[in-house]
Amino acid sequence: MFKLLNKAKKNQKGxxxxxxxxxxxxxxxxxxxxxxxxxxxxxxxxESAHDANVRTLQGAASVFYAEEGSDAVETWNGPEFNTAEPSLGDYLDGDVEVPELLHGVGTIGDTDPNYVVVINEDGTTDITPGIGAYE
Structure with a gap:
């Protein structure tokens, strides 16, 4: 009897x-x-890409201010690569936009993908949205 049960178990597949x-x-x-x-x-x-974009914009604004001096005081809002006078956009290699995944998060707006960079007379920069704006 046990031999039959063992034989039946061995033949089962699946x-x-x-x-x-x-x-x-x-x-x-x-x-x-x-x-x-x-x-x-x-x-x-x-978030890391956003923080890197802000640091890139700060570096470009510093170089722009160093080369242009007091003429560098401006507000930059997105790509301006075809302007007649020097612009911060001339110091960037391509578009710098807020990562799409962060639109509407924290203090970052829903629709405007561009950063706003304000270069002050003393050479300091204000960038909106800034580092940590997604918190």
Missing amino acids: FTLVELMVVVVIIGVLVAIAIPIYGGIQRSAA
Whole structure:
């Protein structure tokens, strides 16, 4: 009798429904854990990109002020690469925009993707939105 049961068990191939359901549940749990982590990584990358953009604009504004002197006092709002007189845009290589993932977060506006850079008479710069504006 035991020989027949052992022989019957050896001839069975495939998975039972319970085994398949356990695998589906495990995959579901792993996906539920992975999705929030992925979203957090994207948000962190956008925040780092924003902070790097602000530092790039500060550096470009410093060079612009150093080369242009008191004529460098201006407010810059986005790309101005085709102006007749020197502009901060001439010191940037391409567009510098607020990362799309941060639109509407913290003090960052919903629609305007551009930074506003104000170069003061003493050479200091005010950049909006600034570092940490997404908090």
